[in-house]
Amino acid sequence: MSDYKNIPLPERRRLRQKMIKKHNLANILTHWFNVASWLLLLPTGIAIISSPRLGITPLWWQETFRNLFGSAANLITFHYTIGFIWIFILLFNVLVGFRRYFVPFAVHRMLLDKDDIQWLMTKPLQMLGFMKGKELPPQDVYNAGQKVYSYFVVLGTLGIMISGPVMVFKNLFPPVVKQIAQPVHFLSVFMIVAWLFIHVYMGAVFPEEKEAFFSMFSGKVSAWYARAHHEKWYWEKIKEEMEWEDEVESQVRESIEGKRASDLPQSTE
Amino acid sequence: MPQKNHYAFVIDVSRCIDCRACLVACSVENKFPMNHTRIWVHDQGVQGEWPALSRIFIPYNCMHCDTPPCTEVCVSGATYKDKVSGLVLVDQQACIGCGFCVEACPYGVRYIDEKRGVVDKCNACVQRLEVGLPPACVATCLGKARMFGDLNDPNSEVSIALKNAKSVVRLDYEVGRTDTDPNIYYLNLAEMGGVKSSDSFGQVKQAALPREPHYTISEEGWKKVLVPLIAAGMGGAFLVQATFFTKQLIEGEKEFDE
Numbered sequence: 001m002s003d004y005k006n007i008p009l010p011e012r013r014r015l016r017q018k019m020i021k022k023h024n025l026a027n028i029l030t031h032w033f034n035v036a037s038w039l040l041l042l043p044t045g046i047a048i049i050s051s052p053r054l055g056i057t058p059l060w061w062q063e064t065f066r067n068l069f070g071s072a073a074n075l076i077t078f079h080y081t082i083g084f085i086w087i088f089i090l091l092f093n094v095l096v097g098f099r100r101y102f103v104p105f106a107v108h109r110m111l112l113d114k115d116d117i118q119w120l121m122t123k124p125l126q127m128l129g130f131m132k133g134k135e136l137p138p139q140d141v142y143n144a145g146q147k148v149y150s151y152f153v154v155l156g157t158l159g160i161m162i163s164g165p166v167m168v169f170k171n172l173f174p175p176v177v178k179q180i181a182q183p184v185h186f187l188s189v190f191m192i193v194a195w196l197f198i199h200v201y202m203g204a205v206f207p208e209e210k211e212a213f214f215s216m217f218s219g220k221v222s223a224w225y226a227r228a229h230h231e232k233w234y235w236e237k238i239k240e241e242m243e244w245e246d247e248v249e250s251q252v253r254e255s256i257e258g259k260r261a262s263d264l265p266q267s268t269e
Numbered sequence: 270m271p272q273k274n275h276y277a278f279v280i281d282v283s284r285c286i287d288c289r290a291c292l293v294a295c296s297v298e299n300k301f302p303m304n305h306t307r308i309w310v311h312d313q314g315v316q317g318e319w320p321a322l323s324r325i326f327i328p329y330n331c332m333h334c335d336t337p338p339c340t341e342v343c344v345s346g347a348t349y350k351d352k353v354s355g356l357v358l359v360d361q362q363a364c365i366g367c368g369f370c371v372e373a374c375p376y377g378v379r380y381i382d383e384k385r386g387v388v389d390k391c392n393a394c395v396q397r398l399e400v401g402l403p404p405a406c407v408a409t410c411l412g413k414a415r416m417f418g419d420l421n422d423p424n425s426e427v428s429i430a431l432k433n434a435k436s437v438v439r440l441d442y443e444v445g446r447t448d449t450d451p452n453i454y455y456l457n458l459a460e461m462g463g464v465k466s467s468d469s470f471g472q473v474k475q476a477a478l479p480r481e482p483h484y485t486i487s488e489e490g491w492k493k494v495l496v497p498l499i500a501a502g503m504g505g506a507f508l509v510q511a512t513f514f515t516k517q518l519i520e521g522e523k524e525f526d527e
Contacts, residue, residue, distance in 0.1 A: 050346035054492055062346070072346050073362035127509070167365045171386035175368035178386075182344055182367060183491040187499070194502040201510040207517060 004228045015224035020237055022141065022226075023219040026101065030093050031216055037086040044079045045189065048072070080168045087161050109142055110151075115232070116144035138231035149195050159188030274354045275420040276393060276452065278407075279427040280328050283457040284414035287312060287326040291406035291415060295330075298394060298405035305380050307331070307391040308406055325458070328415060330406065331378040331391035332440070332451030333357050338482040339370035339379065348388065355452075356395060361387040372483040375442040375449060393417070420452075427454070436460060447482060 007015070023031075047065030049056050050072075069075040094102050112120075115137035123145065125131050142150070163181040166173050173181075204213050211225040226234040287310050295308050308330035315324045337357050340348050347363035348370050350356070366386040371379040379390045394404035402408065407417040418425035431437060436459040442449045484492075 048345050051342060051344045053341045053488075054344070054496060056496065066346075071360070071363070073360055076345060076363050167367075170365040171384065173386070175366060175371075175381055178365055178367040179369065179485050179487040183487050183495055186491065187495055190499040190503065194499065194506045197503070197506040197510045201514060205514060205517070 004231070007227075012224060015227060016222045018223040019220040020223055020226050020234075021219055022215050022221045024101075025219065026093065026097060028216060028219055030090070033089060034086075037082060040082050041079060041086065042189070042193070044075060044082075048076055048079060049186070080164065083160075083164050084168075087164070090157070091161075109140065110147055112144060112147055113140075115139065116147060119144040120148065139229065139233075141230050141233040143230070149199060152191055152195055156188040156192040159184055163188065273421070276333065276354055276356055276398075276417065277420045277427055278330065278333075278393075278453045279416040279418075279430045279456060280453060281414050281416070281430070281456040282325055282327055283460065284412040285310065285326040285328055286412060288411060290409050290411060291328065294405040294409035295391075298397070299392075301389055302382060302384060305382065305389065307378070307380075307389065327455065327458070328406075329376070329378070330453070331357060331393070332376055332449065332453045333393065334452065335450035336448060338373045338375060338447055338449065342369040342373045342484065342488055344369065354393075354395070354398070356393050357390075358392050358395065359388055359390060361385070361389070364388050369485055369488050372485050372488075375447075375480050375482050376440070376451070377480070430456065442482075444481070 043061075044065060046057050047062055050062045065075055066072055069078055116139075118137045119139065122131060122134055122136055126134070126136075163185040166177060166181040167185070170178060202209050202212070203216070209229070211221045215221045223234065226237065289310055292306055292308055292310070296303075296306065299307065301307065308328065311327040311329055313325045313327065315322055317323050333356050335355075337350060340346075340350055340357065343349070344367070345363050345365070347361075347365070348357065348359045351358050364387040366381050366388055368381050368388065370388060371381060379388050381387070382389045394402075394406075397404060397408075403417050407415045416426050416430055418427035420428055420431075422428060431454060434454075434456045436457060438455045438458040439451050439453070440455070441451060
């Protein structure tokens with residue numbers, strides 16, 4: 001169990017100064033590209049749904065966007081044009097970084113382990129006000145909640161990417177497929193959006209996770225944050241660091257021993 | 270009437286001889302595929318006992334209902350009731366041809382154009398109305414069975430025909446909350462085919478139309494399962510974040526002070 005609360009103040013200050021790299025540039029750019037796409041796609045998509053029987057979108061919203069784009073057809077064209085750009089760039093990024101980023105991410109970062117199950121059983125109860133005293137198990141670079149959300153996002157994204165083009169290439173598919181595609185598109189989007197409230201709040205507003213927000217620009221979090229929220233990952237990083245240090249040290253040692261075996265320095269930083 | 274024009278068809282059943290020139294004219298004017306038709310003539314068959322035999326032909330096209338069930342189900346608003354003319358039209362650029370409306374129309378006037386993947390139907394030849402011509406079927410009708418015009422104008426052909434009519438029947442579908450109020454007025458249907466009162470569709474209804482509006486499983490499931498589910502999910506998530514945000518505002522930020 002995590003003991004970060006017992007760390008003395010000077011050590012805390014030191015940890016806060018030290019930065020650890022959490023996200024690479026590709027992740028950061030893909031994330032913000034995704035945000036921009038969703039900001040364009042979600043309002044226009046909601047505006048398209050104008051069926052009075054479903055009664056989802058308020059009339060002023062429908063009218064505003066139809067007037068903005070000139071007609072329903074233009075609104076739909078805009079929506080799927082942005083949608084295709086989104087699909088293309090996202091798939092491109094996944095395929096280009098498939099072996100280097102995507103597979104390791106899926107294998108090491110997304111799978112739930114025993115601690116995650118424990119976390120999932122404890123955290124929702126704690127949010128409701130029970131089991132306040134119980135410590136949460138240490139978490140990996142993404143905590144169990146984020147992992148579960150990632151499943152919804154991946155499933156939803158696939159649902160959107162398949163059902164969207166079905167509705168655009170309307171002459172290639174029979175009516176039944178197009179009928180199913182519409183609720184699938186709707187469900188895929190809104191099961192992501194429902195969690196998005198919490199994702200955005202946790203990332204941008206919630207004080208304890210503030211560093212997570214800035215890490216989506218700089219790619220770095222402080223060691224203190226990593227220690228407190230992603231302990232497993234923190235120790236992993238420390239281990240990596242120490243292994244690297246050992247390696248450098250042995251290399252230096254070898255090179256020096258090769259030159260002058262007699263005159264060794266006492267220690268290497 | 271809310272809209273400026275109240276276009277309506279008035280069809281004198283006693284004048285129709287089932288020549289189907291209107292079908293040809295419609296096909297030529299609107300250039301839809303040969304295997305479909307936007308309008309048709311319904312043959313009731315020979316009725317009655319000899320020597321009192323009768324046979325009626327009922328020309329059909331879109332009824333351009335006042336409250337159409339088809340526009341209710343259209344997800345994108347690709348099919349709509351035009352605010353100026355009152356005609357029920359399809360924006361085929363916006364339509365994806367899912368067929369929700371085809372199932373919902375009680376008169377079966379819509380079909381799916383498989384080649385283009387869109388829904389097509391009678392548009393009362395709006396392209397001709399704009400230049401002041403009557404719809405192709407009306408213009409070509411030999412016996413002047415089909416008439417078309419603006420009911421808001423008391424001097425129009427249709428208003429005068431309705432004023433002088435002996436009997437008027439509308440194939441209104443009025444069950445529960447659905448009330449289509451169609452805009453095709455059939456003249457002399459009662460005299461010709463034994464439809465007794467002007468309000469019931471009697472034999473006409475038995476023969477073919479209107480039917481109950483159908484709602485597809487996808488549409489029903491969307492409305493009855495997905496929308497409540499999503500509403501609950503989003504409401505729940507919003508409540509959670511709202512609770513935490515309120516708590517944060519009240520208690521202040523603790524983590525950053527040492």
